[in-house]
Amino acid sequence: MTDRPSARATVALVADDFTELPYPERESAPDGPLGWPGYGAARARAARRTGERESVICGTAHVGGVRAVLIAFDFGFLGGSLGERTGDRLVAAYSHARAHRLPVVPLVATGGSRMQEGMLALTQLQRVARESALTRAAGLPQIAVVRDPTTGGGWATLGAGADVVLALPGAQVGFAGSRVRPADADPAAYTAEAQVAAGAADALVGPEELRGTLGRWLRLLTRPSTAPVPPPPPLGATDLPATGWEAVGRARSTRRPRAAAYLDACLTDRVTVSGDRCGGTDPEGMLCGFGEQGGRTVAYAAQTGTATRPAGYRTAARLVRLADRLGIPVLTLVDTPGAANDAEAERQGAGAAIADLFGAVAAARTPVTTLVVGEGGSGGALALAAPGNTWATPDSYFSVIAPELAAAILKRPPEEAESTADRLRVRPQDLAELGVIRGVVDTPPA
Incomplete structure (x- = not known):
């Protein structure tokens, strides 16, 4: 899969509207917390290329008539990687969802943690996991859409950790990205199709079907009820067996x-x-x-x-x-x-x-x-x-x-x-x- 739409293009694909959340602004050194040479310049280039200040945008939207919190990754911004500022935005999104009783929809396209921030980037996965767990405990659904590519910690938290996982056909999906997996590894094992076959994702959904499918899932998962289901009537025999x-x-x-x-x-x-x-x-x-x-x-x-x-x-x-x-x-x-x-x-x-x-x-x-x-x-x-x-x-x-x-x-x-x-x-x-x-x-x- 070579077409990698931006975060905002992906939001427009599935949502009827979008209101971006206010983000916490973390102060950091020009080259990041590790002083990585050239990191500041790389972030500036990514911002000019994508029009974004970070690799993820978060906000509220209506999808199929259901209001939800959307988390959309922009792979064009440093490979959609997760750093400290990304973690801040994700925490804010999940917190908003719980405060307003909204489902969460991560639209994931990421290569994983950001190398230039080292372990400080990797520990963002713990923050995401906690926010996801708190949201789960609050009884709010999480429906992930995994795009191309979804690898590393982004797959192991926002993607595979969701209640329902929908995958775009042909997307690269797996914990090991293409640059770190064994040279003789079968590339077919790291695809959306393979993850569905292995039971790690629920369904393949084409881009043209994504809005309708996502809306259907959101409608169904946001209607609690306390009444038991009546047993269905018989469709076959109605007389009782003699023996x-x-x-x-x-x-x-x-x-x-x-x-x-x-x-x-x-x-x-x-x-x-x-x-x-x-x-x-x-x-x-x-x-x-x-x-x-x-x-x-x-x-x-x-x-x-x-x-x-x-x-x-x-x-x-x-x-x-x-x-x-x-x-x-x-x-x-x-x-x-x-x-x-x-x-x-x-x-x-x-x-x-x-x-x-x-x-x-x-x-x-x-x-x-x-x-x-x-x-x-x-x-x-x-x-x-x-x-x-x-x-x-x-x-x-x-x-x-x-x-x-x-x-x-x-x-x-x-x-x-x-x-x-x-x-x-x-x-x-x-x-x-x-x-x-x-x-x-x-x-x-x-």
């Missing part, structure tokens, strides 16, 4: 509606949260994001009917914690034969990932509603279920483990899987009678 084995067969049917159909039916204007921020994604096993329902925002984490990978559980836990901080109710859809149990899943920390999701759901203060829409296989399904507010569709089941595996554990022949399903009482009406779920959606009480 446990029939319940299992219905849930495993390829004709049964899946998570995507339920999300399409009950949510509009959806945006996707992708990636566990630990190097993994599970797009085939777990769908996470935010959508609109009746004029309010709902967060969702939905299993898709496959064995859920560790990255899927970690992404869901990330989603639940973000929704909890922002006061947004959560809908979870349970549908999995169980957690992935292959050797690679164990190497990726399946147990720890499931434990993390159990903990996130248990600790959530925002209301969580769960609907079992298909298979509920063991702890890999239960981790996503809300204690005390879980419902089931008539074409679902929930079991301590699949009936075939239960029979094997009990040393019974395979042909006893059917009778084992009955003994386990896996039907949705059995689960309601046992108190495991609150009820079966759209069926009369027993």
Whole structure:
């Protein structure tokens, strides 16, 4: 990506207006705090070239009708590098956001810390991290847009540290910049596309789509609600299964509606949260994001009917914690034969990932509603279920483990899987009678 628009051009790309904040003016020696020869002259040249006095501009703006604090880097000013004055501006921006209850949108394009200020520049990352943490604790969203390039400490704080990370296609994005990475390093690993694939960024967004996408995210993440999500009505069968084995067969049917159909039916204007921020994604096993329902925002984490990978559980836990901080109710859809149990899943920390999701759901203060829409296989399904507010569709089941595996554990022949399903009482009406779920959606009480 060779086109590197200025900070003000980038603001104009996404915002309807922009009012720059007043900045603290730090006094410094002509060649900076280290007396670096020629540093003062370099800053003066950068100011003449860009029309800016520092590498970042900060202000308030309306994006898609939502007022936010924008932080825009100008790569033309000393590579968008962070120095002491940059840190002062960033602190002022975050402080203003908290004082006025505004979301923060960093538009990042930086090579990292400014060499001519040495460790004084590097420690600005600690200041930024603290401001970001305080803003997170205040329940305000941070949505970063990473431009070309976003490397070094700017990526490791303002970029990757945001709640949601949107990346411009083709941008160089990574902790190691092009001049410091190993000579034999694969350049494709340091791209926006690679960061999305590795779960470190949520989505690629083209410049022409950036204003609309950013506005949608801001609208959805700035509408808290205290009311729980009502469980969606069933999209498949409405009559109850006669036997446990029939319940299992219905849930495993390829004709049964899946998570995507339920999300399409009950949510509009959806945006996707992708990636566990630990190097993994599970797009085939777990769908996470935010959508609109009746004029309010709902967060969702939905299993898709496959064995859920560790990255899927970690992404869901990330989603639940973000929704909890922002006061947004959560809908979870349970549908999995169980957690992935292959050797690679164990190497990726399946147990720890499931434990993390159990903990996130248990600790959530925002209301969580769960609907079992298909298979509920063991702890890999239960981790996503809300204690005390879980419902089931008539074409679902929930079991301590699949009936075939239960029979094997009990040393019974395979042909006893059917009778084992009955003994386990896996039907949705059995689960309601046992108190495991609150009820079966759209069926009369027993």
